[in-house]
Amino acid sequence: MGNILFEDHSARRFRPLSASVPTFEIRCGLFNTRERLELIDPEQGGLLLCRAELLALNTSPIWSDQGEVPSGRTLWLNGRLSPDADLVARLHQQRADDWAVVDEVGLLAASLSPELTSLALDSWRSWLGSTGPWIVPAEIRSLPQPKVIKVAELGWIWDIVGATSAAIKNDLALVGGGVLHTRHPFGVFSEESPLWSQNQSLRLVPNDAPPVGVEVLGAGGVYLGSGGVKIAAGVQLDTTDGPIVLDSGVRVMAHSYLAGPLYIGRESLVKPGARIFGESSFGVGCRLAGEIGESTFGDFTNKQHEGFIGHAVLGSWVNLGAMTTCSDLKNNYGEVRIDLGDGEVATGQRFIGLMLGDHVKTAIGTLFNTGTVVGFASNIFGANMPPKSVPSFSWGGAADGSVYDLQRAAGTAETVLGRRNCRWTDGHQQIFDFLHTSSAG
Numbered sequence: 001m002g003n004i005l006f007e008d009h010s011a012r013r014f015r016p017l018s019a020s021v022p023t024f025e026i027r028c029g030l031f032n033t034r035e036r037l038e039l040i041d042p043e044q045g046g047l048l049l050c051r052a053e054l055l056a057l058n059t060s061p062i063w064s065d066q067g068e069v070p071s072g073r074t075l076w077l078n079g080r081l082s083p084d085a086d087l088v089a090r091l092h093q094q095r096a097d098d099w100a101v102v103d104e105v106g107l108l109a110a111s112l113s114p115e116l117t118s119l120a121l122d123s124w125r126s127w128l129g130s131t132g133p134w135i136v137p138a139e140i141r142s143l144p145q146p147k148v149i150k151v152a153e154l155g156w157i158w159d160i161v162g163a164t165s166a167a168i169k170n171d172l173a174l175v176g177g178g179v180l181h182t183r184h185p186f187g188v189f190s191e192e193s194p195l196w197s198q199n200q201s202l203r204l205v206p207n208d209a210p211p212v213g214v215e216v217l218g219a220g221g222v223y224l225g226s227g228g229v230k231i232a233a234g235v236q237l238d239t240t241d242g243p244i245v246l247d248s249g250v251r252v253m254a255h256s257y258l259a260g261p262l263y264i265g266r267e268s269l270v271k272p273g274a275r276i277f278g279e280s281s282f283g284v285g286c287r288l289a290g291e292i293g294e295s296t297f298g299d300f301t302n303k304q305h306e307g308f309i310g311h312a313v314l315g316s317w318v319n320l321g322a323m324t325t326c327s328d329l330k331n332n333y334g335e336v337r338i339d340l341g342d343g344e345v346a347t348g349q350r351f352i353g354l355m356l357g358d359h360v361k362t363a364i365g366t367l368f369n370t371g372t373v374v375g376f377a378s379n380i381f382g383a384n385m386p387p388k389s390v391p392s393f394s395w396g397g398a399a400d401g402s403v404y405d406l407q408r409a410a411g412t413a414e415t416v417l418g419r420r421n422c423r424w425t426d427g428h429q430q431i432f433d434f435l436h437t438s439s440a441g
Contacts, residue, residue: 002074003046004117005034005063006124009133010080010105011051014157015340016357016375017298017315019392020431022050023079025186028160028296029167029281030175030245030263033077034060036085039174039181040092046074049124053434056427057187074117076110082152083160083167085174090149100136100143101151107136108151116140156345158338158352160296160313164279165242168261172243176202176223183266185284185299185316189423195249196266196284201226202245210237220260225250227266232256241278264288271304283316285420294328294351298358300420311351315358315376317416326368328353336371339389347371357392359413376435377409392439406436 007023014023024033031039038045038060045062048055055065075095077088091109100110112120119137127134145151154163175181178201190197202223210216213233220239227248231237234254237244242261246252249267256274263281264270270288277293287302292309298316303309305322312326328351330336336352337344355373363381374380375392386397395404410432414424 002072002117003037003041003044004049004074004076005037005046005079006049006076007051007079008106008124008127010078012340012342013155014080016355016373016392017157017313019376019435020054020315020358021186022048022054024048024050024077026079026160027281027283027298028083028154028163030171031083031085033079033081033083033088034063035181035183036083036088036171036174037077037092038062039179040085040089049121051128053431056425056430059184059186059188061184072114074112074114076107076112076120078106078108078153080105080153080155081108082154083163083170084152085170087149087151091146091151094146094149097146098143099146100140101145102136102141103153105153105155106134107140108153110140110143111146112140116143156347157313157340157355158311158347158349161279161294161311161352164281164294164296165261168243168245168263168281171263172202172221172223172245176204178203178226183284187316187428188284188299189425190421191423192421194267194421195227198227198248200248200266202247218260220244222246225266232272265299295353300416300422310353312353312355314354314356315360317359317413318356319361319416321362321364321366323364324362324366324368326354326372327370330370338371338373340373341375341389341391359409359416361412375439377404377413377432379404379409392435403439406432409436 005024011018011023048063048065095111101108123137180199180201182199205222211231214231215236217238218240221243223245225248229246230251232254235252236257238259244260245263247266250264252270253272256270258276259278261278265283268286274289275291279294282297283299285300287304289304290306295312297314301318303320307323307325311328336347352371354368357376359377360374361379367385372388374390378394380397382396387399390397393404395402417424
């Protein structure tokens with residue numbers, strides 16, 4: 001059976017991250033949808049259905065962007081599927097019959113015969129590039145739902161924060177017993193074989209044998225990567241509310257406080273005195289300091305200094321200047337409204353902080369209002385607080401600010417990738433070109 005990972009019009013609900021990343025590559029917890037399916041079905045791979053400008057940045061060797069129709073049955077999974085490894089496994093087990101799960105937004109998951117697969121592929125490709133929703137063919141929408149399986153989804157980008165705790169625990173059920181797994185971060189290419197791309201596992205540290213000089217509170221469990229983790233004396237790991245996972249190559253410097261549920265990705269650095277609170281997860285190669293709570297960072301994102309970031313979702317290759325701080329609660333304790341580019345949306349949430357796209361940079365002392373959204377490759381500086389919706393390639397971030405020059409923005413990104421021993425490719429240039437043209441239009 002072939003696997004098909006796809007995104008549709010609902011990707012707009014996950015901006016600014018989804019501007020430069022397919023929804024099935026957006027991580028919540030330890031993994032994203034692609035990685036969970038790779039762990040459950042390690043040899044199968046399948047077909048990726050995403051925007052054409054993103055295809056060249058696929059790094060997983062078992063997935064194809066080619067257009068051939070699979071010869072057998074297919075399992076379709078939307079990138080906005082709930083970040084639940086057990087759900088993915090149960091859907092995979094139910095692949096023998098035709099079924100589909102469709103909600104008010106569109107298709108979430110389906111198991112399709114070769115004939116229905118061809119119909120769905122033709123329909124999806126006809127939709128690709130349009131501005132409206134993908135209308136799933138009636139023959140698929142009318143299929144029964146899989147029996148005794150409740151299928152949930154992430155509705156909007158800010159839902160990642162609330163889903164993180166359960167995602168970490170469910171992902172640990174998948175790999176916490178020492179299962180070897182690799183990481184292939186989207187758009188991250190290296191000439192070497194760095195620790196973050198090697199086959200590694202996680203091991204549970206016995207409660208009665210914590211690292212020397214490290215205080216462990218609670219019974220949630222501490223998991224360490226097999227590639228080695230360095231934790232300085234004087235660090236406190238609080239697992240009272242959930243597990244703490246420090247992946248291979250993580251270094252935690254002295255006098256830091258870490259609370260679970262928490263995942264810190266491979267080769268990340270936690271600087272002295274950091275306070276990192278639960279329901280948070282961080283990608284490969286992050287640099288973390290100051291106070292961070294209930295937040296998700298992408299890969300190679302730096303918050304190396306003091307300042308508060310809370311209830312936030314940040315992309316990859318972000319750098320926050322010293323004392324960059326966001327509000328995550330309105331002064332009147334009211335509902336937060338967010339503008340992802342299509343007008344304000346009522347979130348139903350009281351706590352929402354900052355949403356940053358990939359390659360965003362902020363100057364020292366930058367302050368962000370509650371529920372601020374900053375688009376791809378923006379450079380934020382200046383004395384005034386930026387508006388709550390900042391377009392991609394903004395230079396300065398003011399409401400009447402200028403557009404960041406394409407070549408300067410791409411040149412900075414190439415330099416940043418090189419500092420982490422990652423290659424700048426034609427695929428990176430393509431997405432910069434595409435998004436710069438889109439933002440100008």
